[in-house]
Amino acid sequence: MEFVIKISQFLLSLSLLIVLHELGHFIPAKLFKTRVEKFYLFFDVKFSLFKKKIGDTVYGIGWLPLGGYVKISGMIDESMDKEQMAQPPQPWEFRSKPAWQRLIIMLGGVTVNFLLAILIYIGMSYYYGDRILPIENISDGILVESTVANNAGLLTGDHIISVDGELIDHFSQISEKVLFGKEITIERNGVESTVTLPEDFLAQLIDSKEKKFIDLRMPFVIAEVPDTSFNKGSGIVKGDIITGFNNQETKYIDEVLPALESLKGQQVEATILRDNKRIQMPLEINADGKLGLVYATGATPETLEALGYYKFETQNYGFFEAIPVGIVKSKDKLSSYITQVKAIFTPSTGAYKGVGGFKAIYDIFPDFWSWQVFWNITAFLSIMLGFLNLLPIPALDGGHVMFLLYEMVSGRKPSDKFLEYAQMVGFILLIALVLFANGNDIFKAIFN
Structure with a gap:
């Protein structure tokens, strides 16, 4: 189907x-x-x-x-x-x-x-308006899941300020700007610095075959408690959010997973967020650093807002207001595509390795309508x-x-x-x- x-x-x-x-x-x-x-x-x-x-x-x-x-x-x-x-x-x-x-x-x-x-x-x-996440509303920085990007100098928790001198206004701009950028201005632990990406950064990403790059940091949400789970009787249920172990905060998935690895083979006191209330619950972590639970890697903007992780902004337009907005979006998309084509025809970037045909176009359509x-x-x-x-x-x-x-x-x-x-x-x-x-x-x- x-x-x-x-x-x-x-x-x-x-x-x-x-x-x-x-x-x-x-x-x-x-x-x-x-x-x-x-x-x-x-x-x-x-x-x-x-x-x-x-x-x-x-x-x-x-x-x-x-x-x-x-x-x-x-x-x-x-x-x-x-x-x-x-x-x-x-x-x-x-x-x-x-x-x-x-x-x-x-x-x-x-x-x-x-x-x-x-x-x-x-x-x-x-008809839809725009739902955006202003860059200033990302309090704990971005998630960088690519080892290539990590090796280039971008880390989880970084705040992206600008790319090649152009200020970043909202989150949706980051990935594309960084992919085709050269100098990234970041803030890390309150200190501003510049990360210079290698000329073949795109080629390295393509060769690495990594599926993930830059994303929002997400909470560790329990999607399922299997009947076979060794934590089945703990009281944890679908929808619970793990926010800490042994009074140490783990607000995001990228903090929970390393914590599990360091606590493997132990019973811990987990902090669970349920219905906007925090409760303590004992959980087992097996020798492999697993909870025996299925967790979700994403959440809707509405859920993230309700949990206080991010505050999105919705912009609605009247018919005549939508006209210049649509024209600007078209111009920006054309400019973006021209940038991609330039990179493809610049052999040193290695962008030509990512060129795709009809299968690539087919793949960008989702498997839902x-x-x-x-x-x-x-x-x-x-x-x-x-x-x-x-x-x-x-x-x-x-x-x-x-x-x-x-x-x-x-x-x-x-x-x-x-x-x-x-x-x-x-x-x-x-x-x-x-x-x-x-x-x-x-x-x-x-x-x-």
């Missing part, structure tokens, strides 16, 4: 983005009376799952879910229709239209991608799709735009033969990138 939920979200998001992106090309093409021969969701290699011709256009669904396309008459694209291009130009063809119209048609897809992301972020801001999470991921993917399509690579929208701008500035149109060769080179490059990204997925699936 979890697989069905994840794959449903993945396919729905991908289909929505593809259809809207291609509509961005389709609508201006129709407005400029340019014939569109095909409009396809997914690729119809050899056969289609569905197709129907309406007017001059065949609308269909292919069987290969790696994208989609519109085939515009008189345009050198991935179809490489040399036969059509060998005929005299027709007034309804792309190549017969003025350069400014062709430019609008080619920019239509990425324009829709960016507008879609803005609209989603506006809608989410209006949440419209808020779905729309948030879809908005980011829309920005990613828009930016990647703008890259000046032949076979991408950005490649076509590059040649059109050259034509508009120089007054000379590149020859069809040149565009054919450029399209072939771009297509080979794209195939190589797709194989690399999805090959990374396969490599990680096998060796991780």
Whole structure:
């Protein structure tokens, strides 16, 4: 069932983005009376799952879910229709239209991608608002669960003040800023200092195969008391929070686990928080430093607030207030993605090792259904799709735009033969990138 939920979200998001992106090309093409021969969701290699011709256009669904396309008459694209291009130009063809119209048609897809992301972020801001944890409300610092980050100088309990001189305002900014940062200003035990991350910090994280990085410090909440537990008769119950042993406070999980290790084989007097009251209870710790209990590693913001661990802030927006908020979120996400792409194309960072394909995109969807999470991921993917399509690579929208701008500035149109060769080179490059990204997925699936 979890697989069905994840794959449903993945396919729905991908289909929505593809259809809207291609509509961005389709609508201006129709407005400029340019014939569109095909409009396809997914690729119809050899056969289609569905197709129907309406007017001059065949609308269909292919069987290969790696994208989609519109085939515009008189345009050198991935179809490489040399036969059509060998005929005299027709007034309804792309190549017969003025350069400014062709430019609008080619920019239509990425324009829709960016507008879609803005609209989603506006809608989410209006409907859900924002729930944030201001950095000043984290009294005991952050949890650093990565040995790579520990070796670089970041420790549990540190307060992150700024990254590369940019102040951190709330907790959700920390992980991403640190991942792509160079100098981290921290406060530890009341003393401010700077941690300089190694240039290959990202590569070290990827190579370490560690699943955790930076998180909130959480209380040790009892999720289950198994019938087989040697502490079954102690009186401890689901929902209890262990906050100390032998009058020594252990407020967080990262304090409880080392304490258990140091007290293994002993009976201890545990301090339990139950219904906002503290009670004392004897518990056994076995020779392995275990309690024989199942504990939870996370809690909801509401639970954390009720326990007094953190104080979150909720920001609600009216419709018109949500508009600039959505625009700023889109800008920040685009800026963040550009930073990631720069790191990927800087070999010394090793970020290219983390590049993923369709499996990586599939993995970011949760195994439960949440419209808020779905729309948030879809908005980011829309920005990613828009930016990647703008890259000046032949076979991408950005490649076509590059040649059109050259034509508009120089007054000379590149020859069809040149565009054919450029399209072939771009297509080979794209195939190589797709194989690399999805090959990374396969490599990680096998060796991780």
